[in-house]
Amino acid sequence: MVLVVTFAIADIFAGAFICWPIHYLWAESHDGHCINIWKFYxxxxxxxxxxxxxxxxxxxxxxxxxxxxxxxxxxxxxxxxxxxxxxxxxxxxxxxxxxxxxxxxxxxxxxxxxxxxxxxxxxxxxxxxxxxxxxLIKFILERNQKATSTPYRAKGPNDLSLKSSYSARKDESFHAGSTRPQSDIEMGTPVRPRVASGHESDEQSLISYRI
Structure with a gap:
């Protein structure tokens, strides 16, 4: 630290008083002298x-x-x-x-x-x-990683089989003419089917569409 500070002070004074008097640097007509500017630089x-x-x-x-x-x-x-x-x-x-x-x-x-x-x-x-x-770099990288990661899970064969079996069970309950409310797994609310002979109810159409 002493070496750095000492060199900084010496360099400042050497550059400021490279010629004496100072105006001799740009007005050499006056009597004065300069250090070796070429070597100083x-x-x-x-x-x-x-x-x-x-x-x-x-x-x-x-x-x-x-x-x-x-x-x-x-x-x-x-x-x-x-x-x-x-x-x-x-x-x-x-x-x-x-x-x-x-x-x-x-x-x-x-x-x-x-x-x-x-x-x-x-x-x-x-x-x-x-x-x-x-x-800062860590924050930017983590933010970009979160932005590029997909929030959706890929559908596998197990998901399709579960939905197919659920659809089959719903169809059987509706065609059986059951009047007991059936619990809708996805909606979480009981649904009372309205069965019409030979026709598909609104609830069946909704469930089939969502599945």
């Missing part, structure tokens, strides 16, 4: 890579000495290694500074440098927040 990003590597390696021995299962250790290791995506952008930014001369055409080349200078801290911020996304 190129080698000023190298400490970021070195510090990032140490930050990734530092917690690993502690993680693997924990009295937990191997699966938990691997999960913790993967959580810490998410910072490696920020390390990749830091390396890309450094390579860009080494491939181009920042002083050759400052107006044109500075666009590329500025893009990578914005991408690098943005990716680090995403990497730092990745462990917090796990509950």
């Amino acid at each position: 190129r080698y000023g990003t190298l400490p970021n890579i070195i510090i990032d590597v140490f930050m990734l390696i530092l917690p690993m021995p502690v993680v693997w000495r924990l009295q937990v299962s191997r699966q938990v250790k691997m999960g913790l290791g993967a959580t810490f290694l998410t910072g490696s995506i920020g390390l990749a952008t830091s390396i890309a930014r450094t390579v860009t500074f080494f491939k181009h001369d920042p002083l050759a055409d400052a107006t044109w080349i500075s666009v590329t440098f500025l893009i990578w200078s914005i991408v690098e801290p943005g990716v680090y911020l995403i990497a730092a927040c990745l462990p917090c996304y796990r509950p």
Whole structure:
């Protein structure tokens, strides 16, 4: 932590007072001097890579000495290694500074440098927040799983045989001319058949239709 804070303060002051007096940076007619701007831009990003590597390696021995299962250790290791995506952008930014001369055409080349200078801290911020996304991702996956699961049970041969036997029993009771109320299994209410000789009752039509 001391190393990171110290380097941040040094980088801020070096960038702010890269020339002295400060206006000498854009008005070189005045007496003044600047540090080697070319080397400052190129080698000023190298400490970021070195510090990032140490930050990734530092917690690993502690993680693997924990009295937990191997699966938990691997999960913790993967959580810490998410910072490696920020390390990749830091390396890309450094390579860009080494491939181009920042002083050759400052107006044109500075666009590329500025893009990578914005991408690098943005990716680090995403990497730092990745462990917090796990509950959100789990919630989304469970919600999608519930949405795609079918709420209906497939009909098997047993269902068809049960309904056929039930229909046969209902028909027999109606044709027998029974006036005792028959319990409707599906509706849960007693149904009193109205039997007409040689004709199907309304209740029979309803039951046959529903089955």
